[in-house]
Amino acid sequence: MQDRRLLLGVAYRMLGSVADAEDAVQEGYARWYALSASDREAIDSPIAWLVTVVSRICLDVLGSARRRRERYVGEWLPEPVPASFAAGGDPAELAAHDEEVGYALLLVLETMTPAERVVFVLHDAFGYPFADIAAIVGRSAGACRQMASSARRRVREGRRREVDPADHARVVAAFQDAWRKGDPDSLLPLLDPAVAAVADGGGRVTAPTAPVLGAADVAALLVGVYTRVPDLTVEVADVNGRAGLVAKDGAGAVTAVIAVATAGDRVRHLWVMRNPDKLTAWQ
Known part of the structure; x- marks a missing residue:
């Protein structure tokens, strides 16, 4: 359950939608169980493998999101979440007093490119090293570092107006x-x-x-x-x-x-x- 919570936290921050996050995590697990038993045993860190796969799925979803939203009626906003979900505690307390899923931040994330968003979420919210993120987004570690810096600057600007x-x-x-x-x-x-x-x-x-x-x-x-x-x-x-x-x-x-x-x-x-x-x- 803890692994699923982590994956949902990653996917929700990237996609701004609980339903899309759940779909991404479900697809990630489907790909895990599609591996042979020997292939799964050869993976040193299953959760790191799943984070990588789910992040790539989210990157693909973000890449097509702009086209989908062109057909959306009216304004598109990220999905808000309560402090906890009632249905069996699942998909977990994604927003429990966590500034990293504050609504204003989600809106700032919406202004980023898909790659910037993935880099920022994985590095700044979850502490993943740039070398690992580079393999996910198909950029160099240096380019990822620059994207994170640019994203961080936008987030700081958005937070300047936040009050106590x-x-x-x-x-x-x-x-x-x-x-x-x-x-x-x-x-x-x-x-x-x-x-x-x-x-x-x-x-x-x-x-x-x-x-x-x-x-x-x-x-x-x-x-x-x-x-x-x-x-x-x-x-x-x-x-x-x-x-x-x-x-x-x-x-x-x-x-x-x-x-x-x-x-x-x-x-x-x-x-x-x-x-x-x-x-x-x-x-």
Whole structure:
């Protein structure tokens, strides 16, 4: 189970999707068991072999992801995960207070090339040496070192605006309370003037297909949600290791998971996951 958790952690960081990560790990194990018994016995470190194979599978998936997303309806967002998964503890506590799967980081990873993403995840998150990574991505160790440095710089830039987790949680709680009141005048003081709300409905459910920008428009969007769904409940929850929000309908089913970025005493970004295919871990 520990090996499977490690592999899922690697694959989720690379792909930003629990379902795709599970598929990659399953394929990795299938290739392991396809080896002859003698071939398996000749492998000094089965987990290192599996990490290499799963990483190559992820590299292939990332290479085709851009083409798939060209056909995606609306905005594509990484799949958020709770602090732990309920179904038998599997596929494990991928996001349990782990800044390496913070939602803001996943968004930065989305801006990298597939090779950069694989190099950064394997080296910076899991400590794999560049010589081993080079064989996975088909580059020299020196090139991998340069890619990791470039990726690290982007991650640092993305993290400069992150606030203390306690301050962040306080703002999210105040925002939740104001949203429940369904009053724009209560929401506006908690929204950065340049706030952006990005929703991922995947064409499966109603969601804006373009970012909603500005405090007034975002407040109107949020108030409109409560107007259309009067029995909606919104709770503060751990979303990828930081305070976020979970919305449920009258029957208690999760209809949205919201990752939040704050600045000072205000919300500056909302990433709203509405695609039900990406909410299975929350149900």
